[in-house]
Amino acid sequence: MRLVKTLPFLLGLGTVLGSVSAWALPTDRDQPIHIQSDDAQLDDKQGIATYKGNVIITQGTMKITGNTVTITRTSTGEINVFTSVGNLAYYEQKPELNKPIVQAYGVTIQYFALDNKIVLIDKAKVINDGNTSEGEKIIYDTVRQVVNAGRANGTKLTAPRPRIDMVIQPKSKPDAQKAP
Template identity: 65%
Template sequence: MSFANRLILLALLSLSCTSQVLALPEDRNQPIHVQADSAELDDRNGIAVYRGNVIITQGTMKVTGHTVTITRTPSGELNVFTALGTPAYYEQKPAVNKSIVQAYALTLQYFVANNRIVLIDQAKIVQEGSTFQGEKIVYDTQRQIVNAGRAGNTPVTAPRPRIDMVIQPKSSSPQGQTP
């Protein structure tokens, strides 16, 4: 295995270890799969670029985009991965008793050290039928805190001056009984 391939594998393994705050316990023990039409690895600058229907999976986690760029710090630690798509997509099951969290945006960035996902342009998070939409959504996966609003100085294709939420009501009938 070449140095570049080992480096990317190490970067992806680092991603898997740091994203486990919201993952099912079994996810961390699952292999990481990367599929793409092409890959460009730049060891000197710590950048890997995957292009063409990119799919990254590990357990319940899935990230897709037409281009995914993974960067490393000078010390070799995974720094940021950026998925571009129409839209880019992220999903993960946070716990056995929770439904999958889905996130969409034209640009999706995962900041490993901060356990933070940033969704920019046509940003949307969906869980259990409830939705959260805006120009920009920042999701702290460790503390499970969402901040949303305008994208600031970042250009967007569909301006949204306000955030939009739809919260589904909890079922009022006891489990196992039909109303």
């Protein structure tokens, strides 16, 4: 009897999660998606899934964590917006085989799957190959690996930060080009 009640939930959950692969890297897309949380609710008619309580989502090298994660999808079942809220919400993914993992933090992380874009709001920080970007709001293009940082106008912040802070590491030179 219990399986009969949970089967529609599990089938709807599978539809939502199957679409998540659209925002993972090609090598990650073939990996299973794992979601751990204390509570899960799915409104299949509205296209909204909400996970609460120490949420951890992984697929291949990609990982997203938060206190609450909400996934909305389009009418065709594609993931539209993936919102993680926490103190701090977290995202990581390895962009290429020989590149280090990119890490991103924020009180709110919104992943726009169809645009391959992450918006970090409040205590926003991106770490990419030793380079860091910090500010109130950061928009990170996961494909092009481009950061735009600025003020989070109109948003209530826990930590206002009027200036952007970036650290750019120098490129390594081959031994022949190094100074004697």
